[in-house]
Amino acid sequence: xxxxxxxxxxAAAYRMRHHILDMGEVQGQGYVGQALGVADLLAVxxxxxxxxxxxxxxxxxxxxxxxSTGHYAIALYAALAEAGTLPVSELETYGSDGSRLPxxxxxxxxxxxxxxxxSLGHGLTVAVGMALGLRFQxxxxxxxxxxxxxxxxxxxxxxxxxGAAHHQLGLLTALVDMNALQADGPTAGVLGIEPAEQKxxxxxxxxxxxxxxxxxxxxxxxxxxxxxxxxxxxxxxxLCDTRIGRGVPLLETREKAHFMRIDEHxxxxxxxxxxxxxxxxxxx
Amino acid sequence: xxSSxSSxSSxSxxxxxxxxxxxxxxxxxxxxxRTASAPFGHALAALAxxxxxxxxxxxxxxxxxxxxxxxxxxxxxxxxxxxxxQLLFGAAAGMAEVGLVPxxxxxxxxxxxxxxxxxxxxxxxxxxxxxxxxxxxxxxxxYGPSHQATEDxxxxxxxxxxxxxxxxxxxDIEQAVPQLAAAEGPTYLRLLRGKxxxxxxxxxxxxxxxxxxxxxxxxxxxxxxxGLMTMRALQAADELAQHNVDVSVVHTPTIxxxxxxxxxxxxxxxxxxxxxxxxTVVGGLFExxxxxxxxxxxxxxxxxxxxxxxxxxxGALPTLxxxxxxxxxxIVDKVLGELG
Numbered sequence: 106x107x108x109x110x111x112x113x114x115x116a117a118a119y120r121m122r123h124h125i126l127d128m129g130e131v132q133g134q135g136y137v138g139q140a141l142g143v144a145d146l147l148a149v150x151x152x153x154x155x156x157x158x159x160x161x162x163x164x165x166x167x168x169x170x171x172x173s174t175g176h177y178a179i180a181l182y183a184a185l186a187e188a189g190t191l192p193v194s195e196l197e198t199y200g201s202d203g204s205r206l207p208x209x210x211x212x213x214x215x216x217x218x219x220x221x222x223x224s225l226g227h228g229l230t231v232a233v234g235m236a237l238g239l240r241f242q243x244x245x246x247x248x249x250x251x252x253x254x255x256x257x258x259x260x261x262x263x264x265x266x267x268g269a270a271h272h273q274l275g276l277l278t279a280l281v282d283m284n285a286l287q288a289d290g291p292t293a294g295v296l297g298i299e300p301a302e303q304k305x306x307x308x309x310x311x312x313x314x315x316x317x318x319x320x321x322x323x324x325x326x327x328x329x330x331x332x333x334x335x336x337x338x339x340x341x342x343x344l345c346d347t348r349i350g351r352g353v354p355l356l357e358t359r360e361k362a363h364f365m366r367i368d369e370h371x372x373x374x375x376x377x378x379x380x381x382x383x384x385x386x387x388x389x
Numbered sequence: 390x391x392s393s394x395s396s397x398s399s400x401s402x403x404x405x406x407x408x409x410x411x412x413x414x415x416x417x418x419x420x421x422x423r424t425a426s427a428p429f430g431h432a433l434a435a436l437a438x439x440x441x442x443x444x445x446x447x448x449x450x451x452x453x454x455x456x457x458x459x460x461x462x463x464x465x466x467x468x469x470x471x472x473x474x475q476l477l478f479g480a481a482a483g484m485a486e487v488g489l490v491p492x493x494x495x496x497x498x499x500x501x502x503x504x505x506x507x508x509x510x511x512x513x514x515x516x517x518x519x520x521x522x523x524x525x526x527x528x529x530x531x532y533g534p535s536h537q538a539t540e541d542x543x544x545x546x547x548x549x550x551x552x553x554x555x556x557x558x559x560x561d562i563e564q565a566v567p568q569l570a571a572a573e574g575p576t577y578l579r580l581l582r583g584k585x586x587x588x589x590x591x592x593x594x595x596x597x598x599x600x601x602x603x604x605x606x607x608x609x610x611x612x613x614x615x616g617l618m619t620m621r622a623l624q625a626a627d628e629l630a631q632h633n634v635d636v637s638v639v640h641t642p643t644i645x646x647x648x649x650x651x652x653x654x655x656x657x658x659x660x661x662x663x664x665x666x667x668x669t670v671v672g673g674l675f676e677x678x679x680x681x682x683x684x685x686x687x688x689x690x691x692x693x694x695x696x697x698x699x700x701x702x703x704g705a706l707p708t709l710x711x712x713x714x715x716x717x718x719x720i721v722d723k724v725l726g727e728l729g
Contacts, residue, residue: 221510261507
C-alpha cells in the first residue's frame with residue numbers, strides 16, 4: 106500500500122496533537138483547543154508545503170511562515186518539531202522559565218519563528234513587506250501568513266489585504282483559522298465578520314474556503330493556491346473552518362473557551378481519546 | 390499731500406491684514422535665508438546610488454515628505470503603501486526582515502500616534518534597520534493638533550532601541566541620512582522638508598549620530614538645543630551679544646541615545662542653562678537633560694524653552710512661534726528676564 110501525501114499529513118497531525126496535549130499539560134491550561142483545531146492545517150504547511158532546511162532555519166532561500174496569532178505558538182512548536190526544526194524533547198519546556206518556547210511566539214526565542222506575533226493584526230502587514238522585498242530581490246519564495254478570524258476585526262489586516270492586492274503579491278498566501286471563537290466569546294457575537302469570502306474577494310484576493318480539518322480539502326486548496334502563485338499576481342487566501350479541540354471529543358464538546366482549562370486527571374483521558382480516534386479512523 | 394494720504398491708507402490696510410496659515414507646510418526659513426531644497430529626498434537618492442539595500446516607502450505623503458525626489462530617481466525602489474500607516478511600518482519591517490534598508494515616511498503625528506504598536510513590536514523589538522521619517526515635527530504647521538506632532542519625542546523616547554534624531558537644518562539632514570542607514574537598529578528622523586534653512590555650514594561642525602556639538606562658546610549662558618531651535622538659539626545668541634550677554638550653544642541633534650557627556654560638560658558650570666526645543670515641555674529635550682543632570686548629582690537649574698503642555702492653536706507659523714515662545718525675539722526676552 107502506497108503512502109499518500111494525505112496519509113503523511115494525517116500522521117503528522119496526529120503526532121502534533123499529542124505534542125500539543127503534552128505541552129498543554131506542562132502549563133495545565135492554555136490554547137490547546139485552538140491548537141488542536143489547526144493541527145491539520147499546520148501539518149500541511151510544515152510537512153507538505155514549505156521549502157525549508159530543518160538544520161538551517163535561517164536559510165535565506167526558505168519560504169516564510171509568519172505566525173501573526175502569537176498565542177498559537179503551541180501549535181507551531183508542534184509543527185516545528187514535526188518539521189525537524191525543533192527537537193521533540195524540547196517541547197516539554199513549553200512556557201517554562203528560560204525556555205526557547207514561550208507561551209506567545211517570539212522570533213528572538215525560537216528557531217523557525219519568523220516574527221513576534223501576538224499584538225493581533227500585525228502579521229499580514231509584515232508579510233506584505235516581505236513579499237515586496239523578496240520580489241524586489243528577484244526570488245520566488247512564497248510567504249504564508251497565519252492569522253485567526255478574530256484578526257479580521259483589526260483594521261490593519263484590511264490595510265494589508267488591500268496593499269497586497271494593489272501590489273499584486275502573487276506569492277503571498279494568507280491562512281485564516283475560522284474557529285468562530287475569540288476572547289470574549291463567539292466571533293459572531295463579538296464583531297461579525299461574515300461573509301468573509303466576499304470581503305476577501307472584494308479586496309482582490311483569490312479566495313477559497315475549506316473545512317480546515319479535512320486534509321484532502323486542505324491539500325486541494327493549497328495546490329490550487331500554489332498553481333496560481335506568481336511573483337506578480339493575485340494574492341491567495343484560504344479560509345479554514347476548524348473545530349476547537351479537534352481530535353479529542355472531550356474538548357470538542359466542552360463549552361468553548363478562548364483559554365481552555367483542563368483538569369489534571371483529564372490530560373491522560375484526552376490523550377487516550379486522541380489515540381483511539383486515530384486508530385479508529387485508520388481501521389475504517 | 391494726496392499721494393501721502395493714499396500711501397498712509399495703503400500702509401494701514403497692509404498692516405491690518407492678518408497673516409494666514411498658508412500651506413500645510415509653511416517654510417520656517419527667514420526671508421533671505423539660505424536654503425536647500427528637499428535635502429532629505431536628495432540625500433536618500435544619493436545614498437541609494439552606493440547602497441543597493443536602500444528602499445523608500447510612504448503612506449500617501451511622498452510629495453509632502455520629499456520622498457518624491459527619491460521616487461523619481463529610483464522608481465523601482467519606491468513603494469507607495471497608500472494612506473495606511475500601520476501597513477506602512479509593518480511592511481517596512483518585512484522589507485528589513487529580508488535584508489533591505491527601508492526609509493518610511495509619513496507625518497510625525499501618524500507615525501507616533503497612529504502606528505506606534507507597529508513601530509514598537511515589528512521594528513524596534515527585533516531591532517530592524519528601519520528608518521522612520523516623520524514630517525511636521527513639533528510646531529511646523531499651522532493646521533492645528535491633527536498635524537502638529539508636539540509630543541512625538543515624548544511618545545518615542547520610551548521605546549527601547551529607537552534612535553531619535555532632531556536635525557537643525559539641511560546640513561544635518563544631508564549628513565544624517567547615510568548614518569541612519571548605517572546604524573544597525575531603528576531610527577526616527579524629525580524631518581524638515583521643502584526649502585530647509587542652511588545654517589550649520591557656518592560653524593566647525595559635522596553631524597555625528599549620537600553626538601552633541603558645542604557650536605559656539607560663551608561665558609554667561611548655555612543653550613542646549615535640538616532641531617530647528619538650534620537655528621533660533623544661534624540667532625538669539627547673536628542678538629544677546631548686543632546686550633553683552635555671552636552665550637554658548639550646544640546642539641544635540643540626537644535626542645536618544647543622549648550624549649550626556651558632551652552636554653553635561655557644558656552644563657556643569659555657574660552659567661544660566663536653557664534648553665530649547667520644538668516640542669512640548671513634557672518628555673522631550675528638557676526632561677532628557679534634567680534627568681541627566683539629576684542622575685549626575687548636579688544642582689544646576691535648567692530653564693526650558695519649549696511648547697506648552699497644551700493642544701496648540703491653528704494659524705500662521707510666525708504668529709504661533711511668537712505666541713508659544715519659539716521665536717528668536719521671545720527667546721531673547723526670556724533670557725534677559727532670567728538674567729534680571
